[in-house]
Structure formats: C-alpha cells, structure tokens
Amino acid sequence: MVVAAGCGSDGGGAGGDTSQPPASDLGLPDLSGQTIEVAAIWSGEEQANFQKVLDDFSARTGAQTSYVPTGDNVSTFLGTRVEGGQPPDVAFLPQVGVLQQFAESGWLQPVSADVQEALDANYGTGWKELGAWEGEQYGVYFKAANKSTLWYSPTVFEQAGVTPPTTWEEFLTAAQTISDSGTPPLAVGGADGWVLTDLFENVYLSQAGPEMYDRLAAHEIPWTDPSVTEALETLGELFGNDTLLAGGAQGALQTDFPTSVTQTFSDPPGAGMVYEGDFVAGVIASDTEAVVGEDAQVFPFPAVGDTPPVVTAGDVAVAMTEGEAAQALLTYLASPDAARIWAGAGGFLSPNRSLEMEAYADETTRTIAQALIDAGDDFRFDMSDQAPAAFGGTKGQGEWKDLQDFLANPSDVAGAQAALEEHAAEAYGG
Known part of the structure; x- marks a missing residue:
C-alpha cells in the first residue's frame, strides 16, 4: 500500500470549480437534539x-x-x-x-x-x-498529505538553465548547476527531524521498493540491512556536499521547516528549491509574498530507483x-x-x-x-508515523535524532545504521 498528514495548506481561496455537483443524499439519520x-x-x-x-x-x-x-x-x-x-x-x-x-x-x-x-x-x-x-x-x-514533492523558484531554475529533474542523478546535477549559478540549491529544515525521516523514506521507497519498505517499517529487517546502507549512501551524496545545501549541513541543522520554505521564496531567494509535502504551499501563502503556481512551483520527488516514490500521511477519523x-x-x-x-x-x-x-x-x-x-495502492504511508513514537515521532531521540546526526556526519553510514537499529530495537521491544 501506502502516503504524511495533515499539515498545512495552499492557502487557497474560496474554492475551485463553481459548478460542483449537488449535495448527495447520504441517507443520514435525524440527529436533532444530539x-x-x-x-x-x-x-x-x-x-x-x-x-x-x-x-x-x-x-x-x-x-x-x-x-x-x-x-x-x-x-x-x-x-x-x-x-x-x-x-x-x-x-x-x-x-x-x-x-x-x-x-x-x-x-x-x-x-x-x-x-x-x-x-x-x-x-x-x-x-x-x-x-x-x-x-x-x-x-x-x-x-x-503527499510528501513526495519538491517546491522550487522558476526564476532561479531559469537563471541556472535547469528544468525540474525526474531522476536522482538529474536532481544532483541540477542542484550543482544551480549552486554554480550563485544560489544555494536546496533548503532543508534539518532542525525538525521529521523532515529528514521524510527525505529518507522517499529515497528508500524508490530505491528498495514497496516490499522492503513494509518490512523495515514493521522492523522485520534491521536498520543495519544493506538496503538501508544503500539509501543512506544515496542521501550522503546530498548531505555530504555543502555546496548543495543552503548553509551547508550545519546550516540545515539549524533551520526549521517553516524557515526552509521562507528562505527559498524570499527576495532575493535563499535557495532554489525546498523539500517537503503539499503543505509547503500553506507556508508560502501565509509567510511569503510568493504566489503558489507562479513564483512557487512543484515537481514530484525524483526517481531514485525504477519508479518515483509516493509517500503519504493522513488523519483518520x-x-x-x-x-x-x-x-x-x-x-x-x-x-x-x-x-x-x-x-x-x-x-x-x-x-x-x-x-x-x-x-x-x-x-x-x-x-x-x-x-x-x-498512485492507487502503490503509495506507502509515512514510515516514522507507523513506528512507536519513541523511535519515529519524538524530538531529540530515535530516528529524528539519528538522522540529524547523520546529516552532521554523512560519511559515517555504519555508525548511523548502528544507532538507528539500537533505538529501533528498544522501541519495538527487541
């Protein structure tokens, strides 16, 4: 199966098509007085x-x-x-x-x-x-929420002569070209560990595939598995090159998610693009002068493996x-x-x-x-949201902290895997 949840908005106005279908008769009961x-x-x-x-x-x-x-x-x-x-x-x-x-x-x-x-x-x-x-x-x-999106400044892309990439290799090449043109390519809100878990999940889902994603999400395979090694090495191609990150790795670690968005769509732009889900649009609308669809545009997360990922989240009633x-x-x-x-x-x-x-x-x-x-049933739900909160959803510990440490030192893949497995085993009960 599965896609993250219910954060922000595009700040859109009063609605889409004015000729929407009439209300359906859903057969709801009379609940007067309740x-x-x-x-x-x-x-x-x-x-x-x-x-x-x-x-x-x-x-x-x-x-x-x-x-x-x-x-x-x-x-x-x-x-x-x-x-x-x-x-x-x-x-x-x-x-x-x-x-x-x-x-x-x-x-x-x-x-x-x-x-x-x-x-x-x-x-x-x-x-x-x-x-x-x-x-x-x-x-x-x-x-x-659709967490498999990157938001970008078309002005920065045009000035650098690049177009939205569709593969990870194209993404790294475009980022380097933007850097060479004089603008930091990518803003990352690394101070918020959940941004890093989302990044990892997109890379892992596309590279390792849905079945391995499900096994890792259930901790049926350890975080020391070779598939995790490969995903972290891939992320390290980004994290280990300070010219590709706004402020370098240390700057990313000091940048929270909303700031990563506002710095990208400031004037002049502090980055050419920013990673996160559809809810980026809400921050753009409320905290910047940029107009979604004009000054701020979006492209799908590039394919790391054979197919691009669709990672989601959501609120269930x-x-x-x-x-x-x-x-x-x-x-x-x-x-x-x-x-x-x-x-x-x-x-x-x-x-x-x-x-x-x-x-x-x-x-x-x-x-x-x-x-x-x-995406049908080929999406995957946010992996950290499927984990015990002690591992996948708590500031300053577990996966959030381990990936922040990896961002700070992306050459130590083995050390990152050991820490992730230790904390996952504790949270999942062995």
Whole structure:
C-alpha cells in the first residue's frame, strides 16, 4: 500500500470549480437534539475550514457539533479523556500506530455497515487497510498529505538553465548547476527531524521498493540491512556536499521547516528549491509574498530507483463512543460531499477517489491530489508515523535524532545504521 498528514495548506481561496455537483443524499439519520464531540489536532485556518465540514453535517442531520483541539500530543490527550471516562465521540488520529494501539486497547468502535459501504464506494484498498486492525475496520481517512514533492523558484531554475529533474542523478546535477549559478540549491529544515525521516523514506521507497519498505517499517529487517546502507549512501551524496545545501549541513541543522520554505521564496531567494509535502504551499501563502503556481512551483520527488516514490500521511477519523451519531459522522466523512467542502477552501488533499479534481482551489493542488489518487495502492504511508513514537515521532531521540546526526556526519553510514537499529530495537521491544 501506502502516503504524511495533515499539515498545512495552499492557502487557497474560496474554492475551485463553481459548478460542483449537488449535495448527495447520504441517507443520514435525524440527529436533532444530539451533540457530537469531535477531537482533532487542527487549529487556526485548518480548524476554521474543518468547522465548515461539521456545519454541513449539522445542516443535514440536525446534530450539534462541538470541536475540541487535542494539541500536538494527540494520543496523550485522548488517553487521558478515555481514562477519565469522557472520550470524544469522534477523533482524528495522525498516526497509524495510534489507531492500532487504541483498537487493541478496546477504545475504538468498529465502523457500521453504512460506513463500510461508503468506504468501499469511495476508497482504494490501501487506504481502507490503513484504517483497519486485525481484520476489523475502524477508521476513515479524511485528510491526506503527499510528501513526495519538491517546491522550487522558476526564476532561479531559469537563471541556472535547469528544468525540474525526474531522476536522482538529474536532481544532483541540477542542484550543482544551480549552486554554480550563485544560489544555494536546496533548503532543508534539518532542525525538525521529521523532515529528514521524510527525505529518507522517499529515497528508500524508490530505491528498495514497496516490499522492503513494509518490512523495515514493521522492523522485520534491521536498520543495519544493506538496503538501508544503500539509501543512506544515496542521501550522503546530498548531505555530504555543502555546496548543495543552503548553509551547508550545519546550516540545515539549524533551520526549521517553516524557515526552509521562507528562505527559498524570499527576495532575493535563499535557495532554489525546498523539500517537503503539499503543505509547503500553506507556508508560502501565509509567510511569503510568493504566489503558489507562479513564483512557487512543484515537481514530484525524483526517481531514485525504477519508479518515483509516493509517500503519504493522513488523519483518520475513528468512533470512540457507541451509537448512531458517531457512525453517521463517519459515513458523512467518507463521502465526496464532505471532502469537497474543505478542498474548495484550500489546504487539503483527500484520498477519496470519488472527489472530482475540479473541487480543488487551484491547479497546483489538483496536480498533487491527482498524483495521490493515481498512485492507487502503490503509495506507502509515512514510515516514522507507523513506528512507536519513541523511535519515529519524538524530538531529540530515535530516528529524528539519528538522522540529524547523520546529516552532521554523512560519511559515517555504519555508525548511523548502528544507532538507528539500537533505538529501533528498544522501541519495538527487541
């Protein structure tokens, strides 16, 4: 299967095609007099856009909705609510591992027949499998991310005489040409370890292939495996050449993700391109003067092996209380009608294959969304989001820290692998 989740936005305006399909009759029940509490990580503009989705659900069913922001540590917030006997009716989980942990603990309700019918109609097998645990369906992936994109300044590319590369070799050549023209080629937010895990995952998926990716994600092979050696050596071709990174390796380690974006699209540009997912567009729109699709354009992550990678993430909706209200909301969220609302507002990708591309607010987002859908079941979900948090999701430790150390010293591939395996073994339990 599988693609990272639900970060930012393209800052798009009021919507895409104005001639969108009429609302569907989803057969939702009358929930007048009931209140549904929904918990998710979104705040600010994302929360406001999601509220539009909830408002449409309320208009269809008569239910009142109450939104509760979880903060960054979603699993801790929800665990505390469960232990206190007050779980939300529906929660959005950003990590596959958390869904599996909660399902194993008995904190989630399996989906109803109506939800399953909507999933079967609108979602591919890979996305359904991500929302399942031990053969039981629990979740609906509502918001997705495509983490296999690079964003670039067409002005810098034109001045250097380069075009968007399609292979890793072309990428390194283009980067060197941009460097020779006088602009640092690539900005990397290495101060945020998750940026480095995403980079590694794209290289590894394309080079080693989906089956090996799945085995490493499950820790069925060690991080000392030769396939990891090859991927780190490939990354080292980039990390080990300071002329290819804005500020060199040390500068990258001191640059967080938002700054890597703003430095690329500043005037004059501090880099020719920046790596991260579709949510880069949100930072461009909110923190720079650049216009997405004009001053800021995007190309797919280049193929390291035979095919380019598609690494994704996403937020999965799950029912944490019994009853028809939570299941009705899941049914609605599995429909293209719900996805269409946020797609039109911007800052959103949907894995729902029934959502028409015209629903997205701009051509750049449509291109990224189409790549997500076209990947079918050949995408892979963010590997670090599948790992125990101690290894794949904690600042200053595990994979985040180990790859930062590798960025600082990319010649020590064996040392990086040993550290990664030691910390993975601890987190996975041996």
